[in-house]
Amino acid sequence: MVIDTSFLKQLDRLNLLINKRVTSNFIGEKKSMAVGKGLIFKDHRIYAPGDDFRNIDWKVFARTDDFFIKNYEEERNLVVHIIVDSSASMEFGKLKKFDYASMLALGFAYLASRNNEKVHFSTFAEDVSLFNPAKGRFTIGPMLKYLESVKPQGKSLMDKSFSHYRRSIGSKSLVIVISDFLINPEVIEQAFFHLGKQQLKVVQVLDPVEKNLAFDGECDFIDSETGSRLKSYVSPRIKSFFQKKLDEHATKIHSFVDALGGEFFQITTDTAVFDAFFRMLR
Numbered sequence: 001m002v003i004d005t006s007f008l009k010q011l012d013r014l015n016l017l018i019n020k021r022v023t024s025n026f027i028g029e030k031k032s033m034a035v036g037k038g039l040i041f042k043d044h045r046i047y048a049p050g051d052d053f054r055n056i057d058w059k060v061f062a063r064t065d066d067f068f069i070k071n072y073e074e075e076r077n078l079v080v081h082i083i084v085d086s087s088a089s090m091e092f093g094k095l096k097k098f099d100y101a102s103m104l105a106l107g108f109a110y111l112a113s114r115n116n117e118k119v120h121f122s123t124f125a126e127d128v129s130l131f132n133p134a135k136g137r138f139t140i141g142p143m144l145k146y147l148e149s150v151k152p153q154g155k156s157l158m159d160k161s162f163s164h165y166r167r168s169i170g171s172k173s174l175v176i177v178i179s180d181f182l183i184n185p186e187v188i189e190q191a192f193f194h195l196g197k198q199q200l201k202v203v204q205v206l207d208p209v210e211k212n213l214a215f216d217g218e219c220d221f222i223d224s225e226t227g228s229r230l231k232s233y234v235s236p237r238i239k240s241f242f243q244k245k246l247d248e249h250a251t252k253i254h255s256f257v258d259a260l261g262g263e264f265f266q267i268t269t270d271t272a273v274f275d276a277f278f279r280m281l282r
Contacts (some may be wrong), residue, residue: 007273067184085179087156088217093207100269101178102147124161125154158191174199187253200262
């Protein structure tokens with residue numbers, strides 16, 4: 001697989017809309033103007049009743065006999081976790097769902113790193129695989145190389161994978177999950193709860209053929225993850241029933257994400273990547 005990255009430059013016109021209330025231990029180049037506890041000294045101000053006496057600068061007091069409080073610039077940087085489904089079902093489509101999901105992951109990573117946010121990237125199927133850059137510093141190049149080496153396979157054991165991944169989230173973070181989510185909704189709900197109280201962005205990637213059941217007549221369906229086969233006759237009535245069930249499934253996922261205060265998007269692989277980001281970030 002060779003992933004087209006030409007869209008990345010287009011993303012310079014967009015900003016990754018993130019909640020800056022999230023604070024991590026990662027110290028980046030960007031500093032907020034908020035005053036609070038941090039690592040960079042800003043200035044002094046006169047002590048006022050109610051201030052924390054532990055912030056008194058006793059060296060200044062020794063020189064002036066006045067109580068001064070030390071102000072600090074509070075540094076706020078977001079840790080962005082991007083998790084992409086690499087199970088066998090993601091291999092489906094003219095433009096493979098995994099290839100499209102990879103472009104979305106690269107786009108999110110590009111925007112986050114451009115904003116000096118710390119990025120963690122992983123794929124999951126039957127378990128989670130953490131991407132660790134060889135030089136220890138995250139850059140888009142190694143991530144692209146890694147994605148091009150991944151062969152989607154195995155079942156999507158999302159609950160188990162996210163349970164393991166939870167140990168990698170050291171502070172409140174933005175977690176971006178990209179998958180087709182074509183698994184039991186109860187498993188999806190449990191997986192999200194394993195992530196804890198994080199800022200959550202969930203992207204369901206579907207092929208247009210899946211979304212619209214673009215088949216007619218006698219068809220032989222094969223489950224890419226279990227290998228089970230099903231022969232069926234696809235009629236207009238079956239199509240309508242399938243569409244209803246798929247919409248109900250997406251609505252359930254959406255409700256799980258809403259309950260956690262996150263955002264849910266459903267995107268098909270025939271959507272231009274820039275258009276997908278415009279929709280997700282506007």
